[in-house]
Amino acid sequence: MSVPASLSEPVFPPLQINPELVRKILVGFIQNEVRKVGFERVVLGLSGGVDSSLVATLAAEALGPKNVLGVIMPYRTSDPKSMSDALQVVRQLGIEHLEVDITPQIDAYFARFPDADPRRRGNKMARERKSIEYDQSSAFRALVIGTSNKTELLLGYGTIYGDMASAINPIGDLYKTQVWQLADAVGVPTAIVQKAPSADLWSGQSDETELGFQYRMIDQLLYYLVDRRYSVDELKGQGFDQAFITEIVRRVRENQYKRRLPLIAKLSSRTIDREFRYPRDWGR
C-alpha cells in the first residue's frame, strides 16, 4: 500500500497518535453513548471524504454494519468522484445506504433568491443535508452521528446547524492530521485519505485553498495555541508567521458562537446551563 499524501510527510510529533488506542476508545464511546440512550443505530451523511468515511468505519465496528445508515446527498455540482468514493466505503463496510439528490429542493429555493452567493448556497446545502439526516434518523430509529473534526470546529470551518450538528461526535477532539492517521490505520481507502480535503459545496473547492493555509501547519499552531495555551508572542517564538497567527486566532475567537448553545437571556435564579446544570447522561 502506498503511503497517503496526507501522511507522506512526517507528522508533527505531539500530534502523533496510537491509532489502536484511539480506535478502541472511540468504538467504546459510540457503543456506550448510543446504547445508553436506548438506540442501536446511527445515521450519518457520507460525503466520500475522510472524516465521514472514518466515522462510518468506527460506527460499523461499534454497532455492526447493518446498524449504520450512510446517506449520500449529492448536488448537481458535486464532484462525481465524491459519490463513487462514498459508495466504495458503503461496499467496503457493508453498511446500509441511501442516495438523496438535494438538487431539486436547493434549486427550487434559490430560484427565488438567484443572487445568493456561494456561501449562502453552501450553508443551505449543508443544512438541507443535515435536515435529511435527522429525518432519516427518525425513520431508521437512529442517532445522528457527527463528523466534524477539532480543526474545523476550532476554525468554525463548518455550517452551524448544518454539518456541525449531531447527537454525538466521535472525532471532534481529533485534529485533521490525526484524522488522517486514524483513517489510514482503520482501513479507510487510501485514495480517500489521500485526496485534497474539500467541503465539495462547489466544483473544485478545496479546504486548504479556502482557509489559505495547510492543515498540517494549522494543526501545529492550534496545538500550541489551544492545547498548550501558548501566547501570541510565544507562538512567534516557535517560528510561526505573524499573519498566520493573527488569522487563526481571529477565526477561533470569532467562531466561538458556533461551538455554544444559543444564548439565553438571564431572568430567573435558575437558568438553563447557567445554574441548572445536569449531565447529558442524566440517569443513564
Add this chain to the structure above:
Amino acid sequence: MTDDGRLSVALAQIDPALGDRGRNLERHREWVKQAAEAGAQLLVFPELSLTGYFLKDLVPDSAIQLDSPQMRELAGLSTELDVVLGAVIESPDHRYFNASLYFSRGELQHVHRKVYLPTYGMFDEQRYFAPGDRFRSFATPFGRAGILVCEDIWHLSSAYILSLEGVDMIICPSSSPGRGITTDERLGTAESYALVCRTYAQFLTTFFLYCNRVGFEDGANFWGGSMVIGPNGDIIAQQQDADEALVLAHIDLADVRRERLANPLLRDERIELTINELRRVWHERTRKPF
C-alpha cells in the same frame, strides 16, 4: 486470611450508572457476590461507585446520610467480606461530601471525605462538594489502612501523613477520566497514575490498592487500569484495559515488615524536622507584607 496466610483483595473495576443509586446498589450486590465466591476478603469499588462521577446538580439527589436506612443497607453488603465503596454523603448541616466508606462485618468502620476536590480543566467538584478536613488511618481485620480518593493522591502530604500513621495499605478509589493521546500504548493519565501509585508504594513501603472505574459519561472515558502494588513498588496485579473486571490479588501483609527491614525509610523519617520546617515556611508566608 487465605490458606497460605495471605489476604485476598479484589478491585471492582465497574461502570456505574450516572445518578441511579438503586441500579448501582443492585450492581454492587452482584459484584460483592462474585468477589465473595472468588474468595476475596476485601473488595474495593471506585470513587462515587454508587452514583457515577459527573453528577453536577444531581449531587443533592444522590446523597445519603450516615444515620439513614440506606446506609444500613450498604453496611449489609459487608457481611461476608469487607467493602469499600464511594457515595455522596450529606452532613446534618447539608454539606455534601465525595466520600469513600469502609464497611466490615455489617458495620461502617471508616469514612474518608475527599479533601482535594479538583476544580480545574474538566473538573468542577468544588462547585458541588464540601472538602473533607482530615487524613486518618483506621484498623481493619487485616492491618492498618488509609483511604485517599483520586485527586487526594496528587498531593504528596496526603499519602505521607497516612504513612506516618503506620498504614499497611493505602486504598485509592478513583474516577479518573482518560486523556492525553500520544503514540504510547496507554493514555497520559494512565501513565501518570501508575507512576504516582508505584512511587507512593515504594517510598512509603506500603501496599497500594488503586481502583479506577470504566465506562463513559458525557463523552469522557474512564480508563480503568486498576492495580495492586506491593510495598517494594512492584505491580502485583493490574487490569490492562478499560473493561469491567474484578481484579484479584493475594497479598502477603508481612511483606510490609520485610520491606521496612530492607528499606527503613519510615524509621528514618524526621517528623519533627518536617513539622518545624513546615511551620517556618508557613510563618514566612503569612508574614509577607502583601
